[in-house]
Amino acid sequence: MNKLIVFQSDFGLVDGAVSAMHGVANVVDDTLKIFDLTHDIPQYSIWDASYRLYQTTEYWPEGTVFVSVVDPGVGSSRLSVVARTVNNHYIVTPDNGTLTHLKKYVGLKEVREIDESKHRREDTEYSYTFHGRDVYANTGAKLASETISFEQVGRQVPLEDVQELEVGEVVRTEETVKGTIDILDVRFGSLWTNIPRDAFVETGFKHGDSVEVMIRNGNKMAYNNRIVYGRSFADVYPSEQVIYVNSVYNMAIAINQGNFARAYNIGTGRHWEVEFRKIK
Numbered sequence: 001m002n003k004l005i006v007f008q009s010d011f012g013l014v015d016g017a018v019s020a021m022h023g024v025a026n027v028v029d030d031t032l033k034i035f036d037l038t039h040d041i042p043q044y045s046i047w048d049a050s051y052r053l054y055q056t057t058e059y060w061p062e063g064t065v066f067v068s069v070v071d072p073g074v075g076s077s078r079l080s081v082v083a084r085t086v087n088n089h090y091i092v093t094p095d096n097g098t099l100t101h102l103k104k105y106v107g108l109k110e111v112r113e114i115d116e117s118k119h120r121r122e123d124t125e126y127s128y129t130f131h132g133r134d135v136y137a138n139t140g141a142k143l144a145s146e147t148i149s150f151e152q153v154g155r156q157v158p159l160e161d162v163q164e165l166e167v168g169e170v171v172r173t174e175e176t177v178k179g180t181i182d183i184l185d186v187r188f189g190s191l192w193t194n195i196p197r198d199a200f201v202e203t204g205f206k207h208g209d210s211v212e213v214m215i216r217n218g219n220k221m222a223y224n225n226r227i228v229y230g231r232s233f234a235d236v237y238p239s240e241q242v243i244y245v246n247s248v249y250n251m252a253i254a255i256n257q258g259n260f261a262r263a264y265n266i267g268t269g270r271h272w273e274v275e276f277r278k279i280k
Contacts, residue, residue: 002063003029005144008037008052009069009132010044017130021067021137024121028138029145037066040186044072046097047165047269051183053091054101055248062088067140068098069132080114080135082143082153083162090150092140094131095157097165104167111162114139115154168194168270177203181215181272185252189259191215191266193274195251204278205229211243212277213253215266222272223264226279227253243276251276 005025011017018039025032037056041048049070057066071094079095086107091099092114102108116135119142124134142148168180179195205211207229215223228236229243236242238257246252253274254260266272 001065001144001146002033002061003031003144004033004035004061004064005140006035006037006056006060006064006066007039007069007137008041008049008066009039010041010049011039011069011132013039017132020130020133021069024133024137025141025144028141028147032141032144037068041070044070046070046072047100048183049093049098050100050102050165053098054105057085057089057091057102058087058106060089063090065090065092065140065144067132067136068093069136070094070098071096071131074131075128078163079157080116080131080139081111081157081162082114082139082150083111084109084150090140090143092136092143095163097163099162100165100167103159103162103164108159108162110150111157111159112150112153113155113157119148119153166270168273170195170199172199172203175203176275176277178273178275179251180270181266181268181274182250183268184261185246185254188254189261189263190246190252190254191260191268191274192246192248192252193250195274195276197245197249197251200251200276203276205276207231207235210279212279213243214275214277215264216273216275217267218271222266233257 081095083091119139121134121138170179182194209229210226227241233256
């Protein structure tokens, strides 16, 4: 372990919830190095929590402990777990789908259920709504500080039992590649698809090509236009649209110095389908 612990939640920063989790970690070991991934996950959005972990974990050293608390089922029968990825990062989280992207695109090596009789903070057994503080921050800090080993977290959970959210399919033909809009580059309104760069390039698209783009919300066409495939935003003028490869090597759509999602009222999720088609 390297004493690194990284927190993520949907709590925001307008009250003391995040500070309380930091405090619990410091009580366990005040030499821990504490960081935040984000606390602006949309309320209750397990999908966003899963994606942001996938987007971020690989850039941290082996042994880093992530505590992710987006938990609309807090106090229910859902499990509290610690997952170890194939890259030896540790994720402390409810087993509610938060591990979906890491399991599918990175790989999980082992998952253990948190034994709350040993790893819950003392005198909190009658608190049912702040597991982020009482269970996850405490367990994550004990793991990051090597107060406990991964094996001491609790019983092993079969990988096939780990809860997963449904993800969109990528379908490629000679002329098209289809996928879904997984998430937004929130601050700038760019659309991040689930279509890998390799699938896009194998369809035959090259930098500088004009590509027909169709975006559907269910059966409704939300957008249909031709967009240039560029290396970066600088390949088009401000206010022009561009297709590019994003930071997780999937295809994305943006307006240079604009907000594509806001301009065309585009959302995210499996029902938001995007299609790139060759222009003959």
